Amino acid sequence: MSTSKKAIWVFGDYRNYFQNRVTLQLLSRARELAEKIDGMVCAVVFGHWTDEWLGEALSNNPTFCGVAKEYIAHGADRVYLTDHSRLAAYSMETYVFLMERLARQEKPEMILIGATAFGREFAPRLAKRLDTGLTADCIGLDINKDGLLIQIAPSFGGNLVAEIITPQRRPQMASVRPGIFQEIPHDHNRTGEVINVPLPRDIPADRVRLVRSERRLMREQKLEDASLVVCGGRGMGSKKKFAKLFELAELLGGEVGATRPAVYANWVGHEALVGQAGKQIRPQILFSFGVSGAIQHTAACNNAKFIVAVNKNPEAAMMKLADVAIVADASQVCAALIQELKRRLRLRQ
Amino acid sequence: MLKIVVCLKQVPMVSELPWDPVMGTIQRDIAEGMMNPACRSALETALRICAAEGGEITAVTMGPPMAEEMLREAISLGAARGILLTDRKMAGADTSVTSHILARAIKMACVGFDLVLCGFSTSDSETAQVGPQLAEELAIPGVAGADGIEAFGRTVRMQRSSDNFIEIMEMDLPCLITVTEGEFAPRYVPLGGIQAAFEDGEILTLTAADLGCDPEKIGVKGSATRIMSVTSPTAVKKNLVLTGAPKRIVEQLFARFEDKIGGAIGRDLKAEKTK
Ligand SMILES: Cc1cc2nc3c(=O)[nH]c(=O)nc-3n(C[C@H](O)[C@H](O)[C@H](O)COP(=O)(O)OP(=O)(O)OC[C@H]3O[C@@H](n4cnc5c(N)ncnc54)[C@H](O)[C@@H]3O)c2cc1C
Numbered sequence: 001m002s003t004s005k006k007a008i009w010v011f012g013d014y015r016n017y018f019q020n021r022v023t024l025q026l027l028s029r030a031r032e033l034a035e036k037i038d039g040m041v042c043a044v045v046f047g048h049w050t051d052e053w054l055g056e057a058l059s060n061n062p063t064f065c066g067v068a069k070e071y072i073a074h075g076a077d078r079v080y081l082t083d084h085s086r087l088a089a090y091s092m093e094t095y096v097f098l099m100e101r102l103a104r105q106e107k108p109e110m111i112l113i114g115a116t117a118f119g120r121e122f123a124p125r126l127a128k129r130l131d132t133g134l135t136a137d138c139i140g141l142d143i144n145k146d147g148l149l150i151q152i153a154p155s156f157g158g159n160l161v162a163e164i165i166t167p168q169r170r171p172q173m174a175s176v177r178p179g180i181f182q183e184i185p186h187d188h189n190r191t192g193e194v195i196n197v198p199l200p201r202d203i204p205a206d207r208v209r210l211v212r213s214e215r216r217l218m219r220e221q222k223l224e225d226a227s228l229v230v231c232g233g234r235g236m237g238s239k240k241k242f243a244k245l246f247e248l249a250e251l252l253g254g255e256v257g258a259t260r261p262a263v264y265a266n267w268v269g270h271e272a273l274v275g276q277a278g279k280q281i282r283p284q285i286l287f288s289f290g291v292s293g294a295i296q297h298t299a300a301c302n303n304a305k306f307i308v309a310v311n312k313n314p315e316a317a318m319m320k321l322a323d324v325a326i327v328a329d330a331s332q333v334c335a336a337l338i339q340e341l342k343r344r345l346r347l348r349q
Numbered sequence: 350m351l352k353i354v355v356c357l358k359q360v361p362m363v364s365e366l367p368w369d370p371v372m373g374t375i376q377r378d379i380a381e382g383m384m385n386p387a388c389r390s391a392l393e394t395a396l397r398i399c400a401a402e403g404g405e406i407t408a409v410t411m412g413p414p415m416a417e418e419m420l421r422e423a424i425s426l427g428a429a430r431g432i433l434l435t436d437r438k439m440a441g442a443d444t445s446v447t448s449h450i451l452a453r454a455i456k457m458a459c460v461g462f463d464l465v466l467c468g469f470s471t472s473d474s475e476t477a478q479v480g481p482q483l484a485e486e487l488a489i490p491g492v493a494g495a496d497g498i499e500a501f502g503r504t505v506r507m508q509r510s511s512d513n514f515i516e517i518m519e520m521d522l523p524c525l526i527t528v529t530e531g532e533f534a535p536r537y538v539p540l541g542g543i544q545a546a547f548e549d550g551e552i553l554t555l556t557a558a559d560l561g562c563d564p565e566k567i568g569v570k571g572s573a574t575r576i577m578s579v580t581s582p583t584a585v586k587k588n589l590v591l592t593g594a595p596k597r598i599v600e601q602l603f604a605r606f607e608d609k610i611g612g613a614i615g616r617d618l619k620a621e622k623t624k
């Protein structure tokens with residue numbers, strides 16, 4: 001099975017496909033990285049009837065047949081597929097076992113894993129088993145002049161970004177939050193091979209028993225998908241003032257996001273958190289009020305097409321990122337915006 | 350009687366740091382330590398399991414000497430003893446090395462443990478990796494991100510929500526669980542509790558040598574990854590700077606960008622009626 005070409009593996013995390021496209025985003029970036037090392041892109045899929053997993057949802061799409069083909073259409077040259085009834089539900093222990101076995105056999109150069117809840121546990125366990133390094137929550141990936149994976153991640157709890165490599169051990173591993181890379185469009189003319197990997201006979205029994213698993217109603221991704229986001233930080237000053245952002249967002253038909261201090265201060269719920277520990281947003285327009293612009297926050301919102309930042313401090317990092325930097329009191333500008341919008345929207349009626 | 354190990358980490362109390370409201374900067378250098386919130390939930394879970402099933406809690410932390418106060422706090426809340434892993438050689442440990450050191454300590458000083466509880470993640474790193482890696486090191490089954498845990502006899506049952514799924518799972522002891530900040534409101538330290546813990550609490554301090562750690566495998570040296578460069582990503586856009594009275598600013602903003610903002614939200618925001 002092995003080829004001499006260096007392989008970049010992407011873990012096929014299909015369980016929440018459609019809501020969560022991180023696997024496709026990683027395949028896309030892996031393609032670009034593969035060009036640089038003259039390597040190939042492989043997806044690894046474990047499951048049961050994975051061909052039909054997406055079949056239902058995609059039955060109106062005649063070009064679709066199965067997860068493996070889907071990954072090929074999005075950039076994989078090869079898909080390793082283990083399809084077995086034991087794999088009908090995601091299982092951490094079993095998946096780690098299978099991935100370790102396959103990686104030891106095929107010796108990939110790199111393994112990229114989406115930082116879904118599953119991926120965030122899967123990646124460190126796998127790294128431990130393979131006795132290799134892992135950089136979690138990367139905000140960028142690249143290749144250096146020696147052909148090594150540059151893992152770009154926020155660091156030291158401050159406003160810094162570190163470039164990290166795994167000099168000796170293999171594979172080089174990184175996990176990446178959803179929404180950092182752009183997927184390449186589905187191309188059903190792309191070809192690739194599907195390698196069926198049988199379930200190993202010596203696979204140990206799962207020590208964790210899944211008693212029940214219920215799919216929740218599809219979690220709405222309002223904030224992630226919003227075309228306009230109003231985001232508030234500590235500079236909003238108080239819960240009462242922060243609440244004004246909801247009024248503004250409503251007028252603008254957008255969603256409210258927040259930084260961690262605003263969430264910690266209980267001005268808003270955790271679901272509004274934008275950043276490394278929260279959500280990734282990519283709105284057309286981002287209004288940012290009283291936010292300093294720490295990397296853990298900006299890495300999740302700097303894809304916004306147009307940023308208006310309000311801050312008392314013109315030197316704040318968020319102001320440097322902004323297309324319009326407003327040097328003023330955040331809640332006063334918020335109030336003035338509400339007033340002006342009301343006036344203009346009333347004119348339309 | 351269950352032997353429970355709780356892994357605790359002290360983190361800087363960033364959200365409560367003195368803050369200069371004029372310039373909006375935080376004085377990080379005087380950061381005080383506190384028990385990481387999810388670790389507090391892990392401890393609370395352990396205390397409840399002990400109350401229900403009977404048991405004894407050992408609190409373990411790797412950190413600077415000042416982390417001892419957090420162990421005293423844990424003792425005042427009901428832990429039987431604390432283990433402090435402190436050594437300059439451990440400084441700079443990544444998650445893999447941290448879990449390796451914790452595992453050595455648990456194997457050495459908590460022989461016959463039944464349950465290991467960790468926080469789901471820490472506020473100063475947010476990696477959520479130490480728990481799962483510790484389960485690997487100890488070669489015991491583990492589940493990350495549990496919201497609720499119950500123990501009956503030699504079985505634990507937990508619930509978690511993970512990627513749009515609500516899962517209920519069971520494992521047999523010994524096992525490891527990481528606990529989210531969710532459900533239980535952690536209890537407060539009883540008055541005089543920490544003081545009493547300072548006087549009577551049993552704390553065992555261990556160094557890398559005590560643990561028999563291979564110096565090549567711990568601290569920065571043991572890490573498989575290497576930091577090549579650290580930069581401050583101040584991408585500077587050519588931007589428009591607006592200053593002055595808020596009302597004026599907003600007028601200018603709309604004058605320039607009413608089409609853009611209106612376009613993004615699909616509404617006409619022009620000031621004059623254009624019919
Ligand atoms: C591991 C880790 C993960 C993290 N994850 C996240 C995350 O997911 N999301 C996140 O947001 N943060 C995260 N953080 C925290 C992050 O590093 C910053 O501390 C945080 O984003 C700062 O929030 P802030 O901008 O609201 O507050 P501050 O940094 O305190 O900034 C407040 C800003 O408001 C301005 N200001 C003050 N008063 C006014 C006023 N009256 N009018 C206008 N402006 C004013 C100030 O000039 C300042 O720029 C994480 C940190 C760590 C260590």
Ligand SMILES: Nc1ncnc2c1ncn2[C@@H]1O[C@H](COP(=O)(O)O)[C@@H](O)[C@H]1O
Binds near residue numbers: 444
């Ligand atoms: N230095 C440490 N000492 C003890 N426990 C730790 C340490 N670091 C992490 N942990 C445990 O691992 C959990 C998750 O940490 P993290 O992987 O850093 O997000 C914490 O809540 C602790 O229970």
